[in-house]
Amino acid sequence: MSSRTGIGEEKAVKGGRKPKETKYELRLYVAGQTVKSLNAFANLKKICETHLAGKYRIEVIDLLENPQLAAGDQILAIPTLVRKLPKPIKKIIGDMSNTLRVLVGLDVRPEN
Amino acid sequence: MRKKRIKAGSSSGSLPKCPSGIKGFDEITGGGLPKGRPTLVAGSAGSGKTLFSMEFLIRGALEHGEPGVFMSFEENARELAQNVASLGFDLADLSARKKILVDHVRVERREIEETGEYDLEGLFVRLSHAIDSIGAKRVVLDTVESLFGGFQSEGILRSELKRLFRWLKEKGVTSVITGERGDKTITRHGLEEYVADCVILLDHRVTAQVSTRRLRVVKYRGSSHGSNEYPFLIGDKGIFLVPITSMGIDHKVSTERVSSGNSRLDAMFGGKGYYRGSSIFVTGTPGTGKTSIASAFAEAACRRGEKCIYFAFEESKDQIFRNMRSIGIDLSRWDRKGLLHMHAIRSTSSGLEAHLLMMHRLAHEIRPKIIVIDPISNLTEVGEQTEVKAMLSRLIDYYKSNKITTLFTSLFIKEVNEDTSGVGISSLMDTWIQVKDIESNGEHNRGLLVLKSRGMSHSNQIREFLLTDKGIRLLNVSLSSEVVLMGSSRVAQAAQEEMEAVRRREEIARRKWLLEQKRREKDARIVSLEAEFATVEKDLTSAIRMEEKQGKASLYTRKELAKLRKADDKTTTR
Numbered sequence: 001m002s003s004r005t006g007i008g009e010e011k012a013v014k015g016g017r018k019p020k021e022t023k024y025e026l027r028l029y030v031a032g033q034t035v036k037s038l039n040a041f042a043n044l045k046k047i048c049e050t051h052l053a054g055k056y057r058i059e060v061i062d063l064l065e066n067p068q069l070a071a072g073d074q075i076l077a078i079p080t081l082v083r084k085l086p087k088p089i090k091k092i093i094g095d096m097s098n099t100l101r102v103l104v105g106l107d108v109r110p111e112n
Numbered sequence: 113m114r115k116k117r118i119k120a121g122s123s124s125g126s127l128p129k130c131p132s133g134i135k136g137f138d139e140i141t142g143g144g145l146p147k148g149r150p151t152l153v154a155g156s157a158g159s160g161k162t163l164f165s166m167e168f169l170i171r172g173a174l175e176h177g178e179p180g181v182f183m184s185f186e187e188n189a190r191e192l193a194q195n196v197a198s199l200g201f202d203l204a205d206l207s208a209r210k211k212i213l214v215d216h217v218r219v220e221r222r223e224i225e226e227t228g229e230y231d232l233e234g235l236f237v238r239l240s241h242a243i244d245s246i247g248a249k250r251v252v253l254d255t256v257e258s259l260f261g262g263f264q265s266e267g268i269l270r271s272e273l274k275r276l277f278r279w280l281k282e283k284g285v286t287s288v289i290t291g292e293r294g295d296k297t298i299t300r301h302g303l304e305e306y307v308a309d310c311v312i313l314l315d316h317r318v319t320a321q322v323s324t325r326r327l328r329v330v331k332y333r334g335s336s337h338g339s340n341e342y343p344f345l346i347g348d349k350g351i352f353l354v355p356i357t358s359m360g361i362d363h364k365v366s367t368e369r370v371s372s373g374n375s376r377l378d379a380m381f382g383g384k385g386y387y388r389g390s391s392i393f394v395t396g397t398p399g400t401g402k403t404s405i406a407s408a409f410a411e412a413a414c415r416r417g418e419k420c421i422y423f424a425f426e427e428s429k430d431q432i433f434r435n436m437r438s439i440g441i442d443l444s445r446w447d448r449k450g451l452l453h454m455h456a457i458r459s460t461s462s463g464l465e466a467h468l469l470m471m472h473r474l475a476h477e478i479r480p481k482i483i484v485i486d487p488i489s490n491l492t493e494v495g496e497q498t499e500v501k502a503m504l505s506r507l508i509d510y511y512k513s514n515k516i517t518t519l520f521t522s523l524f525i526k527e528v529n530e531d532t533s534g535v536g537i538s539s540l541m542d543t544w545i546q547v548k549d550i551e552s553n554g555e556h557n558r559g560l561l562v563l564k565s566r567g568m569s570h571s572n573q574i575r576e577f578l579l580t581d582k583g584i585r586l587l588n589v590s591l592s593s594e595v596v597l598m599g600s601s602r603v604a605q606a607a608q609e610e611m612e613a614v615r616r617r618e619e620i621a622r623r624k625w626l627l628e629q630k631r632r633e634k635d636a637r638i639v640s641l642e643a644e645f646a647t648v649e650k651d652l653t654s655a656i657r658m659e660e661k662q663g664k665a666s667l668y669t670r671k672e673l674a675k676l677r678k679a680d681d682k683t684t685t686r
Contacts, residue, residue: 029234031233031234031236031237034233036229036230036231039228039229040228043228063233063234063237064237067237067238067240067241068241070234070237070238070241071215071238074217074218074219075234075237075238076217076219076232076234076235076238076259076262077224077230077231077232077233077234077235077263078230078231078232078233078234078237079230080230080234088223089223090223090225091223091224091225092224092225092226092227093224093225093226093227093230093263094226094227094228094229094230095227095228095229095230096227096228097227097228097229098227098228101225101226101227102225102227104225105225105227
């Protein structure tokens with residue numbers, strides 16, 4: 001169902017597989033390649049690499065290409081990051097510039 | 113008539129209008145909402161914002177071929193479908209036919225973490241997609257203010273909403289944005305600052321335990337509009353807003369007359385009764401026979417085979433039937449035949465608007481020729497004077513435009529209910545009959561007079577009004593030294609007049625007799641005088657004759673003597 005775009009696809013499976021650990025399934029909604037969207041993706045990727053290395057997957061959806069997908073996850077704000085897994089669903093909006101809030105939003109305890 | 117009004121309204125402004133399809137609304141705005149522009153509909157909870165906007169959308173889709181998008185921030189599609197089902201709309205079917213698209217936007221703040229800059233492009237994308245997918249011409253955002261609860265940054269939200277409304281305008285869709293009523297501002301979050309073209313306020317007020325819905329057009333850029341508060345109803349066929357009379361008194365009038373049910377009363381109106389389609393007002397103190405006049409009118413209509421609705425706000429159906437039977441008016445017969453529709457309701461059972469709705473709807477369904485409202489003063493008790501007047505003018509306007517002759521009765525007690533008696537609404541009435549309680553000489557009698565009757569010559573005299581077992585009777589009253597007499601005084605007066613006449617007759621007879629006597633006396637005197645004269649004449653004549661004889665005799669004697677003496681003295685013989 002997802003579409004892959006230029007900033008798009010990142011299946012990060014770095015690091016060793018630890019089956020008992022929680023998998024993070026993240027979906028980033030953007031609308032075209034705006035500064036905010038590009039920043040959001042960059043920031044998100046950095047945070048994930050730092051704190052969730054090897055446990056996450058980011059799917060980027062461009063609503064300009066697939067507007068019908070906005071309704072499913074109740075997307076209003078752009079950019080919006082939806083944590084599909086682990087449950088419950090969480091949403092983080094903005095350009096992810098505030099690392100702490102992103103971690104709170106993802107329910108990830110910051111290391112250190 | 114409605115079309116005419118719309119035309120008249122739209123010609124005055126160059127702004128294109130988008131008919132809302134809501135009954136009455138298009139009249140007061142001269143054609144509907146501003147086409148291709150956003151309109152703000154503000155109101156407190158339960159004031160009917162959602163229904164208003166939903167009806168705008170559905171009517172647009174059904175009646176004007178304009179599909180619409182309903183973006184709901186509160187209720188989901190299923191809830192909305194249930195809500196409008198009560199108005200007879202099948203939302204699911206409309207959605208299936210791609211006439212209406214419902215998009216439920218849910219914002220849960222506790223799910224959302226804000227981490228820096230964002231915008232609401234997602235909303236734009238969704239809306240744009242929805243509009244394009246069905247070719248929507250109309251859009252509703254209900255209630256977009258819910259977003260304020262979903263996002264922390266009010267600054268972003270405001271600028272985004274501003275952008276949204278501008279964007280809607282650019283899209284050329286006619287949109288309705290609803291907003292919660294604020295304390296000091298029209299909407300809680302001041303949306304009116306961004307939606308500047310048209311602002312409509314819905315209100316739901318409770319006065320004296322009775323609620324009334326009202327609508328007001330606060331602002332309508334580039335268009336004239338009625339600025340009053342218009343009561344409206346949410347009925348089973350949608351929103352019903354009754355346009356005020358002043359928007360156009362243009363109903364066709366009839367010169368046809370209808371009988372009042374009483375020939376003497378008809379006679380007071382030039383012998384023909386009331387005008388068809390006019391409004392008749394019967395006022396009077398308690399027990400003066402207002403209901404009887406109303407019933408006589410209703411019965412006469414039924415006799416002619418015309419349908420009649422009788423709204424009774426004071427007595428039950430059976431009670432009226434019984435009471436009227438006692439004066440020889442059998443209404444139950446017409447009830448059974450289905451010509452008379454009797455609706456007895458307590459006026460306080462619901463608000464003015466509900467009564468108004470009922471009176472409109474029944475008139476619409478039954479299509480009667482005659483309507484009786486007995487008494488209107490009970491209705492005026494549940495509303496304020498100005499409101500009642502507005503309501504009545506609308507009702508009368510509606511009835512008149514449908515050529516329904518309406519008779520209103522009203523209780524009038526001097527210094528008790530002068531303001532609720534409906535005297536204030538008499539200006540709306542074409543004919544005003546007053547039944548007076550006239551008290552004198554220890555009894556009270558009913559007097560009836562026509563205070564006014566537009567467009568016809570009518571009697572200016574008071575009639576005595578009697579309720580007999582054969583129905584209503586009107587009698588001439590006596591006038592004695594400029595005092596109107598009725599009841600027993602009228603009878604007494606009549607007796608007195610009778611006596612006077614007898615006395616006069618006797619007097620004439622007596623005088624005549626006297627004259628005769630005098631004449632006879634005269635004649636008798638003449639006879640006796642003549643008799644006397646005859647006697648005297650006879651006596652005198654014989655005396656005269658005697659004297660003459662004696663004279664001759666003496667002369668002879670002297671001649672004889674002279675002869676004897678041979679006298680020659682001639683002188684002595686002479």
